[in-house]
Amino acid sequence: MLQLAQLVAPQLLTNTDAVYYTAPISTTSTGSGNVTAKITRAVFINTANSGITLTVGLVPSGGTLAAGNTLINALTIPANQTYISPELAGMVIPAGSTLHASAGTGADIIIIVSGLTFQ
Numbered sequence: 001m002l003q004l005a006q007l008v009a010p011q012l013l014t015n016t017d018a019v020y021y022t023a024p025i026s027t028t029s030t031g032s033g034n035v036t037a038k039i040t041r042a043v044f045i046n047t048a049n050s051g052i053t054l055t056v057g058l059v060p061s062g063g064t065l066a067a068g069n070t071l072i073n074a075l076t077i078p079a080n081q082t083y084i085s086p087e088l089a090g091m092v093i094p095a096g097s098t099l100h101a102s103a104g105t106g107a108d109i110i111i112i113v114s115g116l117t118f119q
Contacts, residue, residue: 001119007037008099008113013044013054015106017065021099021113025061034095038116042088045110046077053077053104056088061096077109088113 007021026033046052054077057070067073071087093099103109 003117005037005115005117006113007039007093007115007117008111010110010112012107013101013103013109013111015103017055017100017102019098020101020111021093023093023095023097023117025096033119035117035119036095037093038118039088039091039093039099039113040115041113042085043110043112044077044083044085045112046079046081046083046108047110048105048108049079051076051078052108054083054101054109055103056085056099056101058091058093059098059100061094061098065100074104076104 023037024035044054053074054072055074056072057065059065059069077083
């Protein structure tokens with residue numbers, strides 16, 4: 001079943017790595033409830049009066065954020081600007097995998113991610 005979804009509702013990023021979305025894993029033995037997500041748009045809004053860095057990664061199930069799965073690494077978003085990420089558009093998040101993000105300072109960048117989910 002294919003559904004439009006708001007994967008991450010508008011919220012402020014923290015200044016430490018945090019998980020903002022996890023594609024659900026089925027609790028059945030057949031795995032028929034596993035969910036895969038596809039990001040259609042990821043928006044980051046800097047509400048501060050100075051540039052703030054942004055780091056985002058897609059981490060495989062059971063993994064940790066590392067250089068190999070970081071898609072945006074310390075990108076500076078200028079003061080009071082919006083960044084629409086071309087790096088994340090079209091990315092697939094398999095069941096159990098996670099979307100991680102952090103900002104250079106906490107409570108200054110808003111994250112909003114929309115997409116599709118399917119089983």
